Amino acid sequence: MNGASDKFEMLIFTPIMKVYLDNAATTPIAQEVLDEMMPYLTENFGNPSSIHAYGRKAKAAIEKARKTVAKYLNASTSEVFFTGSGTESSNMIIKGAVHHLGVQRIISSKIEHHCVLHSVEAVEREGVQVDYVKLDKEGRVDYADLERLLTASDKKTMVSLMHANNEIGTLLDLHRVAELCEKYGAYFHSDTVQTIGYMPFDVQALKIHFLSGSAHKFHGPKGVGFVYINADAVLKPFMDGGSQERNMRAGTENVFGIVGLGKALGLAVEYMDANHTYIAGLKQYMIERLNSEIPGIAYNGDISNGGSNYKVLSVSMPPHSKSELMLFNLDIAGIAASGGSACTSGSEKGSHVLEAINAPVDRKAIRFSFSKYNTKEEIDYTIQALKKMLDVPSVAV
Numbered sequence: 001m002n003g004a005s006d007k008f009e010m011l012i013f014t015p016i017m018k019v020y021l022d023n024a025a026t027t028p029i030a031q032e033v034l035d036e037m038m039p040y041l042t043e044n045f046g047n048p049s050s051i052h053a054y055g056r057k058a059k060a061a062i063e064k065a066r067k068t069v070a071k072y073l074n075a076s077t078s079e080v081f082f083t084g085s086g087t088e089s090s091n092m093i094i095k096g097a098v099h100h101l102g103v104q105r106i107i108s109s110k111i112e113h114h115c116v117l118h119s120v121e122a123v124e125r126e127g128v129q130v131d132y133v134k135l136d137k138e139g140r141v142d143y144a145d146l147e148r149l150l151t152a153s154d155k156k157t158m159v160s161l162m163h164a165n166n167e168i169g170t171l172l173d174l175h176r177v178a179e180l181c182e183k184y185g186a187y188f189h190s191d192t193v194q195t196i197g198y199m200p201f202d203v204q205a206l207k208i209h210f211l212s213g214s215a216h217k218f219h220g221p222k223g224v225g226f227v228y229i230n231a232d233a234v235l236k237p238f239m240d241g242g243s244q245e246r247n248m249r250a251g252t253e254n255v256f257g258i259v260g261l262g263k264a265l266g267l268a269v270e271y272m273d274a275n276h277t278y279i280a281g282l283k284q285y286m287i288e289r290l291n292s293e294i295p296g297i298a299y300n301g302d303i304s305n306g307g308s309n310y311k312v313l314s315v316s317m318p319p320h321s322k323s324e325l326m327l328f329n330l331d332i333a334g335i336a337a338s339g340g341s342a343c344t345s346g347s348e349k350g351s352h353v354l355e356a357i358n359a360p361v362d363r364k365a366i367r368f369s370f371s372k373y374n375t376k377e378e379i380d381y382t383i384q385a386l387k388k389m390l391d392v393p394s395v396a397v
């Protein structure tokens with residue numbers, strides 16, 4: 001290092017494309033979703049609690065969206081509640097389970113999203129016992145350790161484990177955890193924010209008590225989510241106020257947001273298989289190109305087909321003097337990716353997920369996450385930019 005000039009050396013790379021590969025942070029809203037929402041921002045402005053025609057129209061739109069969610073989950077509409085975000089959903093469940101269901105112990109993991117991790121820490125400060133399950137170096141839950149923890153105490157327990165990790169993509173075997181929870185009488189919550197709209201769910205078969213979802217992760221609007229609360233695990237309201245959402249979530253509903261969530265989920269379900277094949281193909285294509293063209297490339301988390309979320313790829317860059325500037329240089333090249341969880345990107349704080357799986361500290365992690373709107377050409381362009389940044393010579397063709 002030659003002082004500040006080296007440290008701040010940037011790659012001069014004139015952007016010729018704009019490439020959005022940060023779809024685990026958020027997804028672009030689909031035009032069809034926006035079209036469906038617009039009337040609820042304009043002429044259909046009624047308050048769903050009003051009994052006149054304006055109100056009834058807004059209420060009917062909310063109930064239509066609720067049916068879409070319930071059908072997707074194979075749940076009853078009475079088990080689906082709209083919230084303001086995935087964060088709110090997980091707060092509602094974790095704090096509600098402690099305050100209203102008598103949960104005295106939570107088993108979770110160190111790689112949960114902060115909305116779970118910090119909620120768990122908040123109830124721990126109230127005296128709840130918290131245990132973290134062991135993980136392997138790819139972030140997979142050690143199921144034997146989970147079973148050991150479940151048998152280790154008589155306290156009323158809830159397990160809160162995410163379905164797909166937002167930074168590294170590693171998946172949880174939901175059925176296996178649900179069976180263990182059933183066997184030992186524990187409640188089960190999963191933060192399914194990264195998989196709702198991408199994978200099928202059947203809560204009748206799964207035997208899970210709580211799920212959380214967020215519309216902006218599947219081409220819906222921001223600021224709207226939902227919780228699934230099983231009829232056998234009824235919580236009390238999280239907020240005091242009016243009787244909206246059957247008394248569970250006071251405050252006039254975000255009607256256009258809920259309409260958008262319903263439309264986005266409907267589209268996600270309709271095209272799920274085709275989208276899955278397409279997006280998984282993009283990810284595989286990127287892995288193949290990285291493996292063959294960038295020496296020393298590695299990955300964080302499970303990248304196997306089936307073991308990981310098909311839209312997330314956390315790349316562990318080979319050590320390089322300019323690697324600290326890579327995200328910045330990608331941005332200059334017109335490529336949006338993330339250095340870890342989107343919620344902490346932009347800050348210098350390291351990733352708690354990468355730390356928990358002991359990812360090498362001398363390697364920069366860059367998360368690329370894909371959507372149905374990405375193309376192979378965008379991946380080609382990204383590979384070209386990465387090679388330039390890592391000084392990998394391009395072979396003339």
Ligand code: PLP
Binds near residue numbers: 024025215342
């Ligand atoms: N859970 C996971 C796994 C996430 O990736 C996110 C968003 O990054 C959230 C929860 C929070 O969702 P929201 O942005 O709707 O609060």
